Amino acid sequence: MMGTTPMVGVNDVQGEVFYLSDARLVMQDAQKRNLGMVGIWSIARDLPGGTNLSPDSTA
DSSP states (O other), X not given: OOEEOOBOEEOSSTTOEEOHHHHHHHXXXXXXXXXXXXXXXXXXGOSOOOTTOOTTOOO
């Protein structure tokens, strides 16, 4: 089974934000390609964080 897991909300690359409209496009593409799973990574990370956070931080 193939799937996709985008990082939603504010991403770890400055200026990249995954919006609800992006989710609609991902879902349409997943259906077209018959993907078996669409997930999200990670809703708890949708917070602005400081510059000294580790990659494991949820902020």
